[in-house]
Amino acid sequence: MIEKVKSLAKKYAPEFIQVRHMLHANPELSYQEFETSKFIQGRLRELEIPYDVIATTGVVGLIKGKNPSKRIVALRADMDALPINEENDVPYKSRNPGIMHACGHDVHTTCLLGAARILQELNEEWEGTIKLIFQPGEEKNPGGASIMIRDGVLENPKPQSIFAMHVHPGLPIGKLSFRGGKVMASADELYMTIKGKGGHAASPHLCIDPILIASELIISLQQLISRHNNPFNPCVLSITSFQGGTTTNVIPNEVKLMGTFRAMNEDWRTKAHDLISKQAKGLVESMGGQLDLHIDKGYPAVHNHEGLNASARKKAAEFLGEEAVEETELRMGAEDFGYYAQQIPACFYRVGVMNKEKGITSGVHTPTFNIDENAIEIGMSMMAWLGISIEEKTATQVPL
Numbered sequence: 176m177i178e179k180v181k182s183l184a185k186k187y188a189p190e191f192i193q194v195r196h197m198l199h200a201n202p203e204l205s206y207q208e209f210e211t212s213k214f215i216q217g218r219l220r221e222l223e224i225p226y227d228v229i230a231t232t233g234v235v236g237l238i239k240g241k242n243p244s245k246r247i248v249a250l251r252a253d254m255d256a257l258p259i260n261e262e263n264d265v266p267y268k269s270r271n272p273g274i275m276h277a278c279g280h281d282v283h284t285t286c287l288l289g290a291a292r293i294l295q296e297l298n299e300e301w302e303g304t305i306k307l308i309f310q311p312g313e314e315k316n317p318g319g320a321s322i323m324i325r326d327g328v329l330e331n332p333k334p335q336s337i338f339a340m341h342v343h344p345g346l347p348i349g350k351l352s353f354r355g356g357k358v359m360a361s362a363d364e365l366y367m368t369i370k371g372k373g374g375h376a377a378s379p380h381l382c383i384d385p386i387l388i389a390s391e392l393i394i395s396l397q398q399l400i401s402r403h404n405n406p407f408n409p410c411v412l413s414i415t416s417f418q419g420g421t422t423t424n425v426i427p428n429e430v431k432l433m434g435t436f437r438a439m440n441e442d443w444r445t446k447a448h449d450l451i452s453k454q455a456k457g458l459v460e461s462m463g464g465q466l467d468l469h470i471d472k473g474y475p476a477v478h479n480h481e482g483l484n485a486s487a488r489k490k491a492a493e494f495l496g497e498e499a500v501e502e503t504e505l506r507m508g509a510e511d512f513g514y515y516a517q518q519i520p521a522c523f524y525r526v527g528v529m530n531k532e533k534g535i536t537s538g539v540h541t542p543t544f545n546i547d548e549n550a551i552e553i554g555m556s557m558m559a560w561l562g563i564s565i566e567e568k569t570a571t572q573v574p575l
């Protein structure tokens with residue numbers, strides 16, 4: 176079976192590199208993936224794969240093998256691009272100014288379409304049902320995954336496990352990386368307005384200085400993390416914007432702060448929100464100011480199911496060789512795949528796209544991000560192979 180999947184991937188890779196070029200040249204922002212969605216639907220129709228459209232632009236296809244109810248595995252690709260102006264000088268450069276597939280979601284969509292073609296062609300030779308999930312809005316709250324789940328993507332039929340790949344520009348082409356348990360962080364946005372009382376900078380005693388209060392607040396919040404969080408529990412709070420005042424001799428009325436709070440443990444995350452609120456309010460009021468605080472809750476942490484991840488890693492090594500498979504590092508970035516992982520056993524793995532010899536080294540979310548396109552053949556064949564080969568007992572035998 177490995178040889179069949181590999182030879183189909185090799186045969187179709189040139190076609191899917193063209194698909195990737197088309198998607199890359201026509202990027203669409205989160206929740207506006209209308210043309211991308213239509214394109215995916217067209218390809219599924221050509222392959223005679225039935226599908227539903229949910230969450231406005233999301234597409235959910237079903238491929239049935241033999242004994243369709245025996246095992247149900249979901250494969251997920253995200254579809255959205257970023258508000259970045261592409262600086263790559265390539266024939267398939269973005270035709271939509273200010274929008275770019277700078278996180279590789281064009282590659283993920285392409286690989287899932289490629290996998291669909293392989294799976295459909297071999298559908299007499301594997302057992303179960305494969306659910307193809309093309310998801311909008313990964314890059315923007317509330318996260319397309321949460322909307323797809325609300326709209327029933329994990330029901331009728333309910334998958335026993337779910338996989339997603341992500342391109343990794345720090346990993347050389349030809350390699351895959353896996354990790355069990357925690358892999359990515361939750362990400363919440365902090366918005367704070369500190370209201371004081373403005374006036375002449377030479378008479379601070381007649382004012383309530385929001386610049387000073389905000390400065391104390393930033394330091395105090397860092398202390399909160401360092402004193403209340405278990406040091407073995409990864410967590411980051413970064414204040415990323417400090418806006419207030421316009422000149423040298425006026426104390427302003429207010430200061431606005433923004434930042435991000437990232438964690439890998441849901442209990443700590445909830446507790447930290449409460450601590451941040453109480454400490455910020457207490458400190459600002461003790462200095463005579465008033466605080467408006469809003470924490471915009473983002474994606475949960477991504478926790479890979481240990482048993483499923485171990486099984487996927489083993490299958491990947493069987494497919495590509497032991498030397499091609501590595502352990503992925505922990506990252507404090509966020510992914511809305513965490514929502515699926517809260518519902519069913521999940522595995523989020525990475526596909527290397529870096530090629531130093533070809534000068535392909537830029538990170539995701541940069542205007543020069545690109546991939547070594549040999550990753551398309553690897554990505555599409557691995558998706559198909561995991562869909563076919565993961566055993567149904569993997570997910571249920573190992574407790575969550």
Ligand SMILES: [Zn+2]
Nearest residue numbers: 278314539540
């Ligand atoms: Zn991204």
Ligand SMILES: [Zn+2]
Nearest residue numbers: 278280313341
């Ligand atoms: Zn991404």
